[in-house]
Amino acid sequence: MKQIVIISGKGGTGKTTVISALARLVPDKVLVDADVDAANLEIVTSPELESSEIYTEGEIAVISDDKCIRCDICRQNCRFDSIIVGDDGSYSVDEHGCEGCRVCKLVCPADAVEMQVMESGFVKKSKTPYGMLFHGELSAGRDNSGKMVTYLRELGVEEAQKNNFDWVLIDGAPGIGCQVIASLTGVDGAIVVSEPTLSAIHDLKRVVELASHFHIKIGVVINKSDINLSLTREIHRWADENKMPLLEQIPLDKRIVNAMAERKSPVEIGDDALTKLYENIWNNFIETYFSHH
Ligand code: SF4
Ligand code: SF4
Known part of the structure; x- marks a missing residue:
């Protein structure tokens, strides 16, 4: 083949x-x-769709604003510069830059970071x-x-x-x-x-x-x-x-x-x-x- x-x-x-x-x-x-x-x-x-599955491409970090104490430690430790500080001082993650390395989750003293699976799309099998x-x-x-x-x-x-x-x-x-x-x-x-x-x-x-x-x-x-x-x-x-x-x-x-x-x-x-x-x-x-x- x-x-x-x-x-x-x-x-x-x-x-x-x-x-x-x-x-x-x-x-x-x-x-x-x-x-x-x-x-x-x-x-x-x-094509006539036969099956389709959700396609995922790894994880990204998500910060919970409720738990975050705004200590800045995650931002200082993210090697991919993917922690964003908003105008209001809140912390969030740039999902396009985040490589899912989990460092921010490890260093966060407030347990404010969760890892989330990213849905990247679908892969489809079709009959033609x-x-x-x-x-x-x-x-x-x-x-x-x-x-x-x-x-x-x-x-x-x-x-x-x-x-x-x-x-x-x-x-x-x-x-x-x-x-x-x-x-x-x-x-x-x-x-x-x-x-x-x-x-x-x-x-x-x-x-x-x-x-x-x-x-x-x-x-x-x-x-x-x-x-x-x-x-x-x-x-x-x-x-x-x-x-x-x-x-x-x-x-x-x-x-x-x-x-x-x-x-x-x-x-x-x-x-x-x-x-x-x-x-x-x-x-x-x-x-x-x-x-x-
Ligand atoms: S998971 Fe890694 S790359 Fe993503 S925001 Fe946290 S430290 Fe940065
Ligand atoms: S390390 Fe945790 S508490 Fe500190 S700014 Fe980042 S998410 Fe917020």
């Missing part, structure tokens, strides 16, 4: 169209939406016409630290193993932060979607550099390849130099945009030549790296 992630730069590069097509084309797989902040995969796969989907939902105000992504991937791998499936297809988070690292760590391959604009090429190079650190097999897709042919050629050259296969290039096509607006993937437009482009992405990728012949 192999884990393949679809990634791009900051967004708007057609990652969603590629993953929505692959979700339909790749057989025997489990889908994982690791782009928790923009859960596009659930939009394009019409194209296989099981694992996706998450962060509670308002909770940052995606990447831990939820790691957990969703574990659930996906478990499900694939249970069914003897060959693939876990992951919709990766954009950018280069914790979530991307959590999307990339330990995957077997990455399909990077870019487009011929300077900012997209910049993002492409950064994300590929990151993926190379993890020794991931990388293939490149150029979306909207005809909007700037000279930059498309530059991506070609660069991929060549870095010994990465260019899996396919997809021209700008208004029908794709319209299809996505109707929650359909490009392979449902019914244009065989277009569908073939998306099939090529997958076939070229596995032939380059995962074919045993």
Whole structure:
């Protein structure tokens, strides 16, 4: 079983169209939406919720104003500067900074600190016409630290193993932060979607550099390849130099945009030549790296 992630730069590069097509084309797989902040995969796969569990990410301290004697000892001892003194002199905890280390609870002479489990959101398992989907939902105000992504991937791998499936297809988070690292760590391959604009090429190079650190097999897709042919050629050259296969290039096509607006993937437009482009992405990728012949 192999884990393949679809990634791009900051967004708007057609990652969603590629993953929505692959979700339909790749057989025997489990889908994982690791782009928790923009859960596009659930939009394009019409999932039916099967189960959902509360997802927690550790504890935070909470100060009881009734018990607190305002001695300031907790604030002096919090290594994460997460004890806040209000204008009225009351003490509270900055839940975004608190690391749950319990030091404040230990040092408080008034027993005014309680530890509380933080609900960070939900992880969901859904049935789609194209296989099981694992996706998450962060509670308002909770940052995606990447831990939820790691957990969703574990659930996906478990499900694939249970069914003897060959693939876990992951919709990766954009950018280069914790979530991307959590999307990339330990995957077997990455399909990077870019487009011929300077900012997209910049993002492409950064994300590929990151993926190379993890020794991931990388293939490149150029979306909207005809909007700037000279930059498309530059991506070609660069991929060549870095010994990465260019899996396919997809021209700008208004029908794709319209299809996505109707929650359909490009392979449902019914244009065989277009569908073939998306099939090529997958076939070229596995032939380059995962074919045993
Ligand atoms: S639990 Fe640790 S990090 Fe959180 S407020 Fe207390 S001392 Fe600071
Ligand atoms: S150590 Fe306890 S009593 Fe002192 S300020 Fe902090 S919460 Fe209040």
